[in-house]
Amino acid sequence: MQWFTLLSTLLGTTIGVASTLIAERFRSRDARRQHRETARVEIYLGFLQAMNESAEALRSLASRVDRLTPEELEESNRQVFQGSRLYVMRERVxxxxxxxxxAAMNEVFNSLLTMREATAQRRGRHSPEFLARIGEYADAVQILRVEMRRDIGAAPLQDDIDWAPRG
Structure with a gap:
């Protein structure tokens, strides 16, 4: 009788410890997955912020290209991406x-480069060349948002709303 009590106690303890370890393993795996997802969302938000800051700086620069000396234009063009940390955020993505x-992020980045090239060629804010670059940028941003939302498991945006940043 004493052996049966001892064995059942040991078996119960073993089952309890094993189930606790298994539950902790699943909790730990879920916590790591949640941490990775949260970190990715923060990286995406950082890139989107840098992207928007760069695009706005390019629009501002394009509105005054005719008033800048060649040296000022070159320096302003160089500073557009550095001030926004776009390169750093691009690497994180x-x-x-x-x-x-x-891949979608790289298309956005390349469209910003073509906008920067347009300002370097003194294409003003309302020039057909610069407006075409803004359109390409807007299309690339739309695709990037769709891919980011898909990756984080968010519902797609409504098709009847133009979410792209134009003009």
Whole structure:
């Protein structure tokens, strides 16, 4: 009788410890997954902020290209991306995002580069060349948002609303 009590106690303890360890493993895995998702959202928000700051700086620069000396224009063009930390945020997206998001982000980045090239060529804010670059940027941003939302599991945006930043 004493052996049966001892064995049942040991078996109960073993089952209790094992179930606690298994539950903790699942909790830990969920916590790591949640941490990765939260970090990715923060990276996406950082890139979007840097992207918007860069685009706004380019629009501002394009509105005054005719009033700048060649040296001032060159320096202003160089500062556009540095002030927004766009390069840093781009690298973070490349490191942590899935390929679909990184590829869409790269299209946005390239569209910003073409906007910067237009300002370097003294294309003003309302010139056809600069407006075309803004349109390309807006289209790329729209695709990026769709990919980011898909990656974080958010519902798609409504198709009947133009969410792209134009003009």
């Amino acid at each position: 490349i490191l942590f995002a899935p390929n679909s998001v990184a």
